[in-house]
Amino acid sequence: MSIAPPAREPAWPLSRSAIGLWVAEGVIESLVLAVGATAFLLFVPSTAGGPVPVLRWSIPVVVVLAAIVFVGVRPWLRFRVHRWEVTGDAVYTLTGWLTRTWTLVPVSRIQTVDVTRGVLQQLFGLASVAVLTASSQGTVRVPHLESDVAHRVADDLARRAEQVRDQAT
């Protein structure tokens, strides 16, 4: 059963470098898991009873599978789902993978616009934009835009919000 989504897709994809960033994140996560699995193999004696014999071969298998998903699958899936758009009077994003979230905030209700650049993001020349409103739930986050695009969008939104804002609450 395939049914039309509750809202349309925003027009623009994220920067393609985001895939590289997500791959890098996946590699780091996989390494952490691998270190954990190695520690388990080294420090838990194979003679221990209970589920240990099963775990000794199942944990490495799970880690390898997770690494394949984190590095080879998830970045591309994420890239396909994440989209964003700034229309004439609103900011609109779609995020998520299994559970999808569409968020729409009118420019007139914007309170602050933040641009953040994490360490990894700086390596890939990316930046995230967060658009905050008076509501704790009404925050629009656009992750991983090219850094100059992010700054341009933030400046543009801040200026327009200043012009059209009413009470913003």
Place this chain on the structure above:
Amino acid sequence: MTGDVTGDVTSDVIGDVAVHPDAGSRRTSPRIVLVHTVTFRQARQFVPVLIPIGAATGFDGGTTAVVSLVLGITALSLLTAALTWWRFGYADGRSAVVVTRGLLARSVRTVPNDRIRGVEMEAPVLHRLFGLVRVRIDAAAGAVAGKDEELLIDGVTRAEGDRLRAAVLSDRRPTGAPGPTDHAEPVEEEFARFDNRWLLYAPLVGSYLAVPLAAVGALFRLTDELPESLKPHLVGPDLLDGRLLGLAAVAALLLLALGSVVGAAVVNWRFRLTRRGGSLIAVRGLITRRHTELEIDRIRGCTVAEGAGMRLVGATRVSALVTGLGDATRRGQLLPLGPRSEAWTLVRRLVADPGPLTRHPTTARRRRLMRAMSAGLLVTAAGLVLTPLAGWWELLVAGVLLTALGVPLGLGRYAALGHAAGPDSLAVRSGWLVREEAVLERRAVVGWQVRQSFFQRQAGLATVTACVGAGNGGYAALDMAADEVPAFATAASGPWAAALSRPAG
């Protein structure tokens, strides 16, 4: 853009009002020193220090020792109360309120008047004896939550409290947001008045039932800590006597009901909600009189909450959603307890009627039922496996019972679902244990969030949250038909929401 102006600022932010922060041009009444001495308000923090000292010096429990200890603690309390009073000052200027305090490390807190969301005056018993009140000034609580967003001026005379409240709330009118009734003379109009018969609803309200239970808990702790010699030696009653047990249970239930009624009476005694000018004023309380003032212009909607027990007798509770007001559940109360008709009359006076609620599609009912029964089904499955293996038939029975209980729960949860969009307002309703309907003004919506999980996608449903800068930040229409989402959002907020459906252009 909007910076966080509320906070500890060092000096003359208030600009045109020449108030030196250290001068603290006004002081609280010296009578507050006596109140604080008696309640050990400041001295309380020394207790953890004093106990080990007492233990170390070999406190032997003689009469002179007790008397000197009591005198010493009272003197200490008097001293700290006096010092606190001496170092506390406040000033209300034309554009800001400044509070200066701190014994050695001075703190100056400045709150611009246009950030003030409400003023609350409370008068606990001792304060009333001395003719004093405690004034809380609520400042805008943005993304930051917590107690930091308020100013507490403890111990001014009632007249000074009234003056302060009027000054703080009216000073910004010429520059701030204009209300429709600004220039009319302040006429009082009564919105709601507590009828003492409504106290009979209290035993069916969870929060009031908790009051006597907490008292019983405290009593048990006390008897645990009493020395053995002081406990009366009662012969345990014959527990096998069924009649005695029944009587005890009935007595306990009666006491519980009585306790909840008393608890409700203490909090809500002579509750009265009136409009004066552009503000709503709520006064209530038997022992501590509370006086809360909310600006009508900042009210974005109301919530009407009915617990499962309250629905049996048609009782409800109404709260206002006020932008930027922290701790809204306590301060935003418009009708703490009352019959449904009364509650809705009140809500309609504040927010336009969005029309009758639209039911959600039948797929939503299936989803609610599945979710309510899933725990029971899991237990049943486990029971089916374990009954032949280990003979755990109890598990199977429990699972079947849980599943059966899930059916009315799921149906009840589905029956609570609904949404409506009118020309000036919208409404969403959900919940079974506490069914809550939020009625919001159109302008309250600062954004939309649409969520669709994998299972909702299969069922053609979506959860739509109206993001609001008041209350708990968002009110959701659970499981509405996915294809109705853009139309509902546009009808309930404004043309900007059409971006959800309009193709990019």
